Amino acid sequence: MNKLLLSALLGLALSSNVMAGELVKMKGKTEGRVNHEFIYQDGCQTCHQGSGKKNTTDAACVECHGDINSIPVDESKLAIPEAHPHKSLHYNQGASCLACHAEHEKKAPVCTECHRTWFEEM
C-alpha cells in the first residue's frame, strides 16, 4: 500500500471529528468507514481473506495502519492523560485492534466496560 496515500487518508480521518472515519453505507446493506472506501471497491479481500464470512484479524489493520504504537491519538480529547487508549495501563501491547474498533458498526472501546464516561462509540 502506497505510504503517501496512507498518510493522506490517515490525515483525513484524523481531521474529521470521527477518528476511525465516518460510518456510511458502502455496499448494499453493509456499512463501512469513509476512509476505507477503496477497500470496498477492491472487493473485501483486504480484510476478509478468502471469504466475507471469514472473520478478519489484526493483520489486516496493521498492514495499512502500522502497529498500535505508530497510530496517533489526539491527546487533547482524552478525559485524563491515563485514558490514552493506545497506551493502556491495563493492556498496553496486549490488545487486539478489534477490542475497540469495528468496521461495519459503531462500537464502544473495551475501556468503556468500566470507564463509562471516558469514551464515545466510534
Added chain:
Amino acid sequence: MQGRRNFLKLSAGAAIGSLAATLPGTVQAKSCGEINWDESADVIVVGSGFAGLSAAVNAKRQGLGSVLVLEKMQVIGGNSAINGGWLAIPKNPIQLAQGVNDDSPEELVKDQIISGRGMQNEPALRQIANRSLDAYDLCIDTGVKFRDGFNIQVGGHNKARAIRTQHGTGGDITTKLYEAGVKEGVDHRLQHYIEDFIMDGQQIIGVKVRKNYRFPDLKTGTTIFIKANKAVVLANGGFARNMALREAVDPSLDPTLDCTNAMGATGEVTLTAMAYGALPVHMNLIQTGHWGSPDEGGFGWSNALLSIGWHQGVAISVLNGKRFMDERADRKTCSEAIMKNRNADGSPAYPVVFFNYNNYAKDDRVVRALRDEMAWKVDSLDEIAAKFDIPAAELKRSIKEYNKHVGERKDPLFNRKMDTAEELTGPFVVSRIWPKVHYCMGGLKTDLGARVIDGRSMAPIKNLYAIGEVTGGIHGEARLSSTSCLECLVMGIIVSETIKADLEGAV
C-alpha cells in the same frame, strides 16, 4: 477425515456432560481413530491473567519446551488486568524498610485462617505464603514497578504488608509478565476460546479451540484441535459473570446484581473440567461487595467514595425518602438491606448515599467520582428529591431527624455507631448503590502441586493442572484482600515445578 467427524460427535456429547462418555477407561480419542491435530505445544495455558501469565513464563524458565497461552478475549489479562494492584507480601523490602520486622508467612496464614472460618486449605495457604518472596522477585525481574515506600495494612490483615503497583492496577503486572513472556518465547493468542478437552481416558491430551472467536458469539471463528504434549494448565479465572451458574449455586445472588469482573469470567472451562470428572468444591462461596455503583462498570470508585458515605453520610431509599440500614454494618447485612429496595416490577430501586461536599471537595475520591459521573454534586435536598425521584417532604423529614441523631451521637433507628457522622447541611455529594459480585472462592479441587483432582478416584487427572481463581477450597469462606494476586503468581511458579517433576517421574 472420517475419523475426525466421528470423533467430533462423541466429543460434543461429552461436552454436554454425559458422564457415560467420560467414565474411567473410556478411551475416547483412540476409539475414534486418529485425531487430525492442527498444531501442538508442550504446555498449553488456558487464560492470560496473573495465573496463566506466571505459569507461562515459569514453564519457559523450567525448560518445559513450547508454551502456548490461549485467551478467548480480545485483550490480555482477564480480571488481573483490571484489578486494583494490591499485593500482600510478608517480609517485602518496603515493609522491612518501614521497620515492620515482626511479620512472617505464618502471620499471613493466621489472618487467612480467620477469614476462611475453618473452610480454608491451610497447607495450600502456607505453601503460597512461604513462596511469596518468589512472587515478588518475579514481578521485580520482569520490570513491575511498585509505589515507592508504600506498604500498608489492609482489611483483615494484622500487619502492614500490602504493597501496590505504580498505577494502582494489576495491568502493571500483566503487561510486564506478557512482555517477558513474548521475549522469552511464549506464544500468546487472543480470541482462542477453549470449547472442549480431548481426553484419553483419565489423561488430557489436547484441547478443542475456537480460533478467531469473537466474545460472546459462539458461532464465530473456526474449530481447531491443539495437542498438548506435556500439560494443560487451566488458568481461566472465576465465574462471577455467569449469571445462571452463580444463581444455581447461590440463589441469593439474583441477576440484578452486577459484577466487578471482566466480561470473560464465565466459567465454561471450569464446567468442562467438571464434566470430565474434576471435583468442584465450595462453588457456592462467592464474595459480593455491598459497595457497588450502578453508574460505573467494574469495581470502580464507589467503594472508596462510600468509605466517606457510610461514615459521614446517610443511605436513603428512593422509594420513601427514609434511611433503611445501619450504614456501617457488615457486608452481608448491608447487601440484604440494600437489595430490599425494589420497584413494583422487582427491578432495583437504587438507594442513594450522600454526604456534605464542602469538607471533601478536594478529596481524590470525590474528585474522581464527580469527574466520571458516578456521583453528583447537588446543592439541596429538594434538588436531590427531584433528580432521584424521591418524595421531597419525606426526605427532608428524614434528614432533619438524622441530624438530630447526629447531635445526640445516637441512632435509635438502626443503632449505627455515630462517632463519625456529620450533620448534613449541603451542598451534597450523591451517588447510587447496589451490590456487586466480586470473587469466587470455589472452583476445581487441586492438590498442593496444582494437579486437578478427579472426584471419582480422588486422584489427579493426568497432565491437567489448575491455578488461580478457577481453583476452589483454598481461601475457604472468604478471601482476604490482596491475596489473590499473590496466590496466582506463586501457583504459576509452583505448577511449572510440578509439571517438571511429573515429567521426570514419568521417565
